[in-house]
Amino acid sequence: xxxxxxxxxxxxxxxxxxxxxxxxxxxxxxxxxxxxxxxxxxxxxxxxxxxxxxxxxxxxxxxxxxxxxxxxxxxxxxxxxxxxxxxxxxxxxxxxxxxxxxxxxxxxxxxxxxxxxxxxxxxx
Amino acid sequence: xxxxxxxxxxxxxxxxxxxxxxxxxxxxxxxxxxxxxxxxxxxxxxxxxxxxxxxxxxxxxxxxxxxxxxxxxxxxxxxxxxxxxxxxxxxxxxxxxxxxxxxxxxxxxxxxxxxxxxxxxxxxxxxxxxxxxxxxxxxxxxxxxxxxxxxxxxxxxxxxxxxxxxxxxxxxxxxxxxxxxxxxxxxxxxxxxxxxxxxxxxxx
Numbered sequence: 001x002x003x004x005x006x007x008x009x010x011x012x013x014x015x016x017x018x019x020x021x022x023x024x025x026x027x028x029x030x031x032x033x034x035x036x037x038x039x040x041x042x043x044x045x046x047x048x049x050x051x052x053x054x055x056x057x058x059x060x061x062x063x064x065x066x067x068x069x070x071x072x073x074x075x076x077x078x079x080x081x082x083x084x085x086x087x088x089x090x091x092x093x094x095x096x097x098x099x100x101x102x103x104x105x106x107x108x109x110x111x112x113x114x115x116x117x118x119x120x121x122x123x124x
Numbered sequence: 125x126x127x128x129x130x131x132x133x134x135x136x137x138x139x140x141x142x143x144x145x146x147x148x149x150x151x152x153x154x155x156x157x158x159x160x161x162x163x164x165x166x167x168x169x170x171x172x173x174x175x176x177x178x179x180x181x182x183x184x185x186x187x188x189x190x191x192x193x194x195x196x197x198x199x200x201x202x203x204x205x206x207x208x209x210x211x212x213x214x215x216x217x218x219x220x221x222x223x224x225x226x227x228x229x230x231x232x233x234x235x236x237x238x239x240x241x242x243x244x245x246x247x248x249x250x251x252x253x254x255x256x257x258x259x260x261x262x263x264x265x266x267x268x269x270x271x272x273x274x275x276x277x278x279x280x281x282x283x284x285x286x287x288x289x290x291x292x293x294x295x296x297x298x299x300x301x302x303x304x305x306x307x308x309x310x311x312x313x314x315x316x317x318x319x320x321x322x323x324x325x326x327x328x
Binding site: 010011012013014056057058082083084085086087088089103104105 | 135138139141142145146147148149150152153156157162163165166167256326327
C-alpha cells in the first residue's frame with residue numbers, strides 16, 4: 001500500500017537529506033513543505049498519513065503545526081525531526097502527541113529504525 | 125593580500141543555515157543539561173556581511189554600557205575566524221547562580237563570569253559546526269572588548285584588507301532566566317573558499 005508522506009522543513013538541504021534517508025522498502029508518495037502553513041495546507045488537502053516535521057521554522061514552526069492539528073482534530077502520524085534535542089523539547093512535543101522524535105543530523109539508520117518502531121514499516 | 129570575490133549561492137546559504145541550526149541545537153542541548161534550563165532556538169542567519177556594517181554593529185554595542193562584548197578566535201583545517209558575543213543586559217546574580225559562583229559585586233568577578241559563559245557558548249557551537257564538516261577547531265581564550273582594546277580583534281586588524289565575509293548570527297536566550305546573548309560567527313575572508321568547498325561536497 002502506498003502511503004502519503006510529507007517532509008516539512010524550511011531547509012531544502014534537510015529535506016533532501018531526509019528523502020535520501022527514507023528506506024527503499026517504504027512505498028510512499030512524497031510531499032514537501034518549507035514552513036508550517038504550507039505543511040498544514042498539504043496535510044488537509046492530501047490526507048497525509050505520515051509527517052516528518054521540523055521544529056525550528058519561520059512563519060509557523062513545528063509547535064504551531066502540532067497545536068493547529070490538535071485544534072482541528074487532524075491526526076496524521078507525526079515524526080519530529082529536529083536539531084533541538086534538548087530534554088525540554090522532547091517533553092514539549094510529547095505532550096502534543098507525536099509518534100516519534102529523530103534528531104538531526106540523521107544517522108544512516110535512524111529513520112528506518114523509527115519507521116519500524118512505530119509500525120509504518122513492517123519488519124521481516 | 126588581494127581581496128577575493130566572495131559569493132554565496134542560495135543553496136550554500138541554506139546548507140550553512142541547516143548546519144548552523146544543528147550545531148546550535150547540540151550546543152543548546154549541552155547548555156540545557158548543564159544549566160537545567162530550556163534554551164530558545166531561533167533560526168540562525170547566514171549572510172555575507174560588509175566590514176563597514178560589522179564595524180558599525182560593534183561600535184554600537186561598545187557604546188551601550190548594558191552590553192558586554194566578548195571576542196574569541198578560532199582556527200582549524202585551514203579555516204579561521206572569530207566569534208563575537210554580545211551579552212545584553214546581563215543579570216550577574218543569575219549568571220553567578222547558574223555557573224555556581226558566589227555572588228559578588230566585584231568587577232573582576234563579573235568579567236570572569238562573562239568570559240566563562242562566552243567560552244561555553246563558543247565552544248559548544250563551534251564543536252557542533254566543526255563535527256558536521258569534519259573540522260576540529262581550536263579556540264583562543266576569550267577577551268572582553270572595550271573601546272581601548274578593540275583594535276586587537278581580528279576584524280579590526282584586517283579591516284583594511286577585508287571587504288566582506290561570511291557570518292552566521294545566532295541568538296541564545298534562556299527561558300525564564302534573564303540571559304540573552306547574540307553570537308556572531310565571523311569567518312576570515314581567506315577561509316571562505318575552503319569552507320564553501322566543504323559545503324559543496326555535502327550538497328553534491
